[in-house]
Every structure is written in structure tokens, then in C-alpha cells.
Amino acid sequence: MKNAIIIFKKEIKEIAKNRSIWAPALVISILFALVLPIAFIVGADTLLKEESVSALFEKLFKESDLYESLVVFASKQLLVFLLLIPAMLPSLIAPASIILEKESRTLEPLLATPIKTSELLLGKSLTSIVPSFVLSTINFILLSLAIDIASYSRLGYILLPNLEWIIVAFLLSPLISFVITMLSLIVSSKSTDIRSAQGIGAAIIFPIYAVIGFQLGGFFLLNIFYLLLGCLFFLILCPLFLKIAIKVFDRENILTKWKLK
Amino acid sequence: MIIVENLTKRFGDVLAVDNVSFSIDEGEIFAFLGPNGSGKTTTLRMLSTLISPSSGKITIDGKDISGNSTYTRSIIGFLTESPGMYEKISAYDNIDFYSSFFDIDNKKRKDNIEKFLRMFELWGRKDDLVATFSKGMKQKLAIARALIHEPKILLLDEPTSGLDPESAHMVRSFIEDLRKSNTTVFLCTHNLEEASSLSNRVCIIKSRIIKVATLEELQNKDDIKRFEISLSEDALKFEDIIKGFKDIKNYNLADNIIKIDLKDFKKNNPEIIRELVKRDADILYFNEVKQSLEEIYLNLIKE
Secondary structure, eight states: HHHHHHHHHHHHHHHOOHHHHHHHHHHHHHHIIIIIHHHHHHHHHHHSSSSSHHHHHHHHHTTOOOOHHHHHHHHHHHHHHTTTTHHHHHHHHHHHHHHHHHHHEEEEEHHHHHHHHHHHHHHHHHHHHHHHHHHHHHHHHHHHHHHHHHHHHOOOOOOSSSSHHHHHHIHHHHHHHHHHHHHHHHHHTTTSSSHHTTTHHHHHHHHHHHHHHHTTTTTTTOOHHHHHHHHHHHHHHHHHHHHHHHTTHHHHOOOTTSSOO | EEEEEEEEEETTTEEEEEEEEHHHHHHEEEEEETTTTHHHHHHHHTTTTOOOOSEEEEEETTTGGGGGGHHHHHEEEEOOSSOOOTTTBBHHHHHHHHHSSOOHHHHHHHHHHHHHHHHHGGGGGGTTGGSSOOOOHHHHHHHHEEEEEEEEEEEESSTTOOHHHHHHHHHHHHHHHTTTOOEEEEEEEEOOOHHHHHOOOEEEEEEEEEEEEHHHHHTTTEEEEEEEEEESSGGGGHHHHHHTTTEEEEEEEEEEEEEEEEEEEEHHHHHHHHHHHHOOEEEEEEEOOOOOOOHHHHHHHHH
């Protein structure tokens, strides 16, 4: 574990210097955790004057108060939006970490130290998963604060955190982050181009957009059942991708089969 | 100290290392020579447990390294063919990072970082990003990294490649000094002069081992020695004398010099001189010419 932490610390230092990784994540965070929720709620009355909007909420929430429906809907949509961070951040960090090692040919001297390949894999995984988890958690908290502060005076109760929030923040988000990290590490081992390896995040971003689109179209509304179903799906993928990643991270594989520049 | 027995490595259909056996004593500098693709780097990687052999065995201090890979890597310092440094962090942080994987206490580690960075004249640039370093500076930094935990065994893949003559000389002197600390050095190089000046023994490999011997043993191969006779007149005048000696395997007469490769010199040399003097040859010098490692290497590789 000590060696994995050494890797993690060094990589975090490097990522902190790499604006192309953290800048998009920061923009998404500010947009979806602060700007959009406040805009949604502050502009609620204007939005609800639109016939199509009120019709959507009547369809989705049946007999509820329209303002309350909009706030609940906004929270559900933005929770999904914030899943972009655990999907996107590992897909930016993991390939950068592997491909930069390939470019600078630092893997062989690193593997020649007493580090175990499991520690290397763990270190690289933590580098992706930890920032993603930390940023996501901050975002989910900011989202809660923004929605609650903006809506409390009219709702009269605190909407977030609720069970859906807890499932998304502490189950679905880390699971997505783990799966994308493993997938990105596997793909990066075979790639020499940082951009193509980073494209793996798109594989998960499209389903996220699809969920957002289906909710907007009034086809379904995210609930605990769907969220748990999503968790189960990613939970099944976890051991599968972990197994492949362990195989890819075999010392001999890294030196003889990984595609180098 | 290191015993390699019947080591073989196959990558699919390619036989990279074929049934290689040798042993290296403690404190010995062992040069490993061979053309590109001859299995040198693969052998180094097997010695450092980076890859495992298809068959055969390596023991270090009587321990089979296949079951002790972490320990083996902790006593080995490995200079890889490419320096491989993190370009976006400082020279100090690079060495600090790699050294933290070895079991050495913090103070000793910091002391060693300073010692080796000073030794390789990099201490003044320790806070600079490696990206700003020249190829030679990176190579020196990589050597410092390989030495940082004071390994018992040092595996060096082309240690002076990319270095200016002064730095290369410094690295060679340093390798020479390692004898005093009883460090075993496995030196992979294309620089035959470096191999002949530094090593106790050389091993010539081309997938299989062609020869393992000291430079002296290689030079005295088949008891044939090379001599050069300098005259004050045209050497061609004496070709008939040279032709008359059946123990002369090769000869060359150019200008005023006769070059001969000769068997049983103790018996033949006095006779050759007598014959030349009989013909009134003015002999200026009669020297033994040692074959260079380069000549020996090229002949062995050709064979």
C-alpha cells in the first residue's frame, strides 16, 4: 500500500500542473452544481408559464405542486448531469498517466524497483478515482446546498440529501469512476495517442445524456429502482474490468506487449 | 554470486535468448557484448526479474530469483537503455520518487540523493525540470537513480551512451571505482573500448553465447599471436622468408612493415629474426601487437 500511495502522490502533483485535465472538470462542476440549479429555481416561475413545461411536470408528477415538481425534477436531472464528473475525470486522468509514462519511457525503471505491479495498478487507479470521488462529492454537496437554499423558502422543507442523492453520490458515482478508470487503463495500454485513449469517457457520457433526454421527454423519471439497477450493472462490470486490468498490468505484459511510442 | 543456467527466452516464434549459461563473481565487472537484437536487453530484463525466462534458472547468492523477485529488485540497480525520467518534475523529485520504493531510511536516502547528484554535477540543477536537461544530463541522472540505494549488483545498459567525452570518462572512472566497494557490475555495451578497459571478463552473445573469457584469453586464442616488424627498407623484399614459415597463419607486407599472425612464437620468432638478419635486413623494431577487442569481437560474430 505504501508504494501505491507514493505513486498516487507523485501523480497528483503532476495532474495539478496539467490544466487540460482539471479545467474541464472544474467548468462542468461550477455549471452543474451551482449555476444551473440556481438558474432553474430562480427562474422557476418563468419556466412554469411555458405550457410545454407545465405539461411535462403534470405528466411526470401527476397531482403534485408544479413548483415542487420543478425543483424535484431539477434535482434529478442535475444529479445525472453530475455523473459526468466520475465518467469524464478518470477518462482524462488514467490515459494521461499511462501514456505520459510511455512517452517518457519511465515504466521500465519504475518496474525495476521493488514495487509490485498490483501496487502500480492501485496507485494509478487511486490517481483517477480519488480526485473523481472528491470532486463529485463536493459537487453533490454544492448541488444540495444550492437547491435547498434556493427552494427552502417556498418548499418549506429541505429536499436534498435524499436516498436518491445518497445512492448516486456514494454508490453509482464511485462505481462509474472505478469502471471508467479500469477501462481507461486497459485501453491506454494498447494506445500511444492520449486523445484516442481519453475518448473512452464518451462511452459512458452518451448513456448519461440519454437518461437526461428521456427525463426531459417525459418518458421516465429516475427513481431508486432505476438507480439501484444502474449500480448493479456497474457492480457486475467492476470485477470483470479489474480482472482484465490486472492481466494487462503484468510486469512482462507492460514491457513486451504494451504499445510504446 | 550470479549463476545463469540454460537461460532461454522465447517471444512467440522468436528465440531471443537461447540456452545461455554463465556465472559472475562478486565484485566482478562483466561486459555483455553483442549486435543489436542479440538478446542483451532481454537477458538484463530477466536478471532484474522484469520478465521471466521461458526455461532455465538464475540464482543470486544461491537464491533462485524467480521466487524472490521483490528482494532481487531491491539489491539490483538497473540503468535502462533509455534514461526514462519524468520530464515535468524536478531532477531531485525524480530521484526522490524512485528511491522511495527501496527500503532505506529517510536520512540515508536524502544523503545519497545529494551525494550522487553532486557526484554527477547535477546538484546545482536539482530543482530544474528534467525537460530542460540535455540527453547527457538525463543519462547521468539515470545513473544516479540506479545507484541511489547502493545496490550490490548494478545492471548497466549502455551507460555512456549520449554522454560527452568528459562525462563518459567520469562514468567509466566511477564504474572502475565500484570494484573497491565490491559491487558486481553487469555492463551491456556497444563500446568495445569501454568493455575492454573496464571489465574482468567479456561475454559475447548472439542469442547463444559465443564466448565468455577475459580479454587476455581472447587475445591468446589458439596460441596465435600478432607481431609487427619495422624495417628501414621495403618489406616486400623479404616476402619469400615470411612465406617459408608454415606457422605464419596470416601476413601483410606494406611499406616498411611486416605484420604476421604466428603460432609457436617462442620457436619461430628467433628463426625469423635470424633469417632476416642473414639477408641484411635493418630491423628497427620487433613488437607484439595485441588484437583489439573490436577485432576479436568482429571475428567471433562473423564465425
